[in-house]
Amino acid sequence: MTMYVEREFKGPKIADGKTVISYYIYEAPLRLWHWLNALFIVVLGVTGYLIANPMPSVPGEASDSFWMGYIRFAHFAAAYCFAIALLGRVYWAFVGNQYSKQLFLFPFWDLQWWKEVMFELRWYLFLEPDPKKYLGHNPMAQFSMFFAFTLGAPYMIITGFALYSEGAGVGSWQDKLFGWVIPLLGGSQNLHTWHHIGLWAFVIFVILHIYAAVREDIMSRQTLISTIISGYRMFKD
Numbered sequence: 610m611t612m613y614v615e616r617e618f619k620g621p622k623i624a625d626g627k628t629v630i631s632y633y634i635y636e637a638p639l640r641l642w643h644w645l646n647a648l649f650i651v652v653l654g655v656t657g658y659l660i661a662n663p664m665p666s667v668p669g670e671a672s673d674s675f676w677m678g679y680i681r682f683a684h685f686a687a688a689y690c691f692a693i694a695l696l697g698r699v700y701w702a703f704v705g706n707q708y709s710k711q712l713f714l715f716p717f718w719d720l721q722w723w724k725e726v727m728f729e730l731r732w733y734l735f736l737e738p739d740p741k742k743y744l745g746h747n748p749m750a751q752f753s754m755f756f757a758f759t760l761g762a763p764y765m766i767i768t769g770f771a772l773y774s775e776g777a778g779v780g781s782w783q784d785k786l787f788g789w790v791i792p793l794l795g796g797s798q799n800l801h802t803w804h805h806i807g808l809w810a811f812v813i814f815v816i817l818h819i820y821a822a823v824r825e826d827i828m829s830r831q832t833l834i835s836t837i838i839s840g841y842r843m844f845k846d
């Protein structure tokens with residue numbers, strides 16, 4: 610039978626003969642942003658898909674239903690929230706702790722960091738027996754978050770507001786700020802396609818991201834999912 614003895618001990622916590630050390634990594638605004646951002650992206654993805662692939666006509670009197678209107682409204686409302694939340698997240702990178710900056714900056718010139726990206730890739734491919742442990746994001750996570758999210762989110766915002774400017778009209782702020790994107794990407798139809806491709810890039814990122822988070826949580830003997838909920842990372846062994 611395992612015995613658990615609660616002791617007043619300020620250092621690492623000892624439970625069942627194993628050491629569990631916890632560090633505070635992700636501060637509350639970052640965690641709140643993560644989950645709100647995930648919600649906005651799910652709404653944007655589902656409504657965006659429906660904008661591109663509208664439902665067949667619904668039965669009943671046409672003037673009683675406003676489905677496409679609601680779907681587009683949800684897309685635009687989530688889009689504004691997504692863009693404003695990203696500005697808030699950029700602000701937090703300036704005032705938050707060192708881990709809050711990892712999403713935007715990575716040590717591009719550090720060869721050791723790139724070697725660790727490759728190590729993580731091998732670990733994810735089951736080619737390394739033991740995981741490395743990191744306080745913030747592991748290098749592979751940081752690399753994929755930077756290329757998929759940090760570059761991908763502004764891309765969706767720029768192409769999205771350029772599309773929006775077509776409805777808002779010439780002279781609107783959307784047109785003044787983002788209207789130039791339409792000719793640059795080859796006109797309205799191509800802009801729709803470029804924005805649409807972004808959906809599938811995000812879908813791929815989210816699938817890999819959730820898979821990696823669950824896999825790491827189980828296999829790497831350090832907490833992941835509870836860390837992005839509570840802020841604390843715990844290390845076993």
Ligand code: HEM
Pocket residue numbers: 639643646647648650651708709711712745746747750754758815818819822823833834835836837
């Ligand atoms: C649309 C869905 C999601 C998106 C776009 C997304 C995006 C992100 C981003 C950008 C970060 C970096 C946070 C930062 O440094 O500010 C992050 C971290 C994280 N996310 Fe998500 N996320 C999504 C859903 C989820 C879900 C459903 C889970 C849980 C299964 C999850 C688990 C995590 C974990 C564990 C981290 C921290 C990883 C680490 O400590 O290295 N995410 N996510």
Ligand code: HEM
Pocket residue numbers: 650653654656657658660661681684685688689691692765766767768769770772773774801802804805807808811
């Ligand atoms: C992760 C973020 C986003 C995803 C996944 C997404 C997805 C999509 C998709 C798949 C479409 C249909 C494109 C087509 O095939 O014609 C669409 C349309 C559109 N999106 Fe987004 N979008 C995102 C962010 C944004 C943002 C930030 C805005 C800014 C306002 C925006 C504004 C629009 C507009 C105006 C349309 C065209 C609506 C229409 O033609 O009725 N989107 N979006």
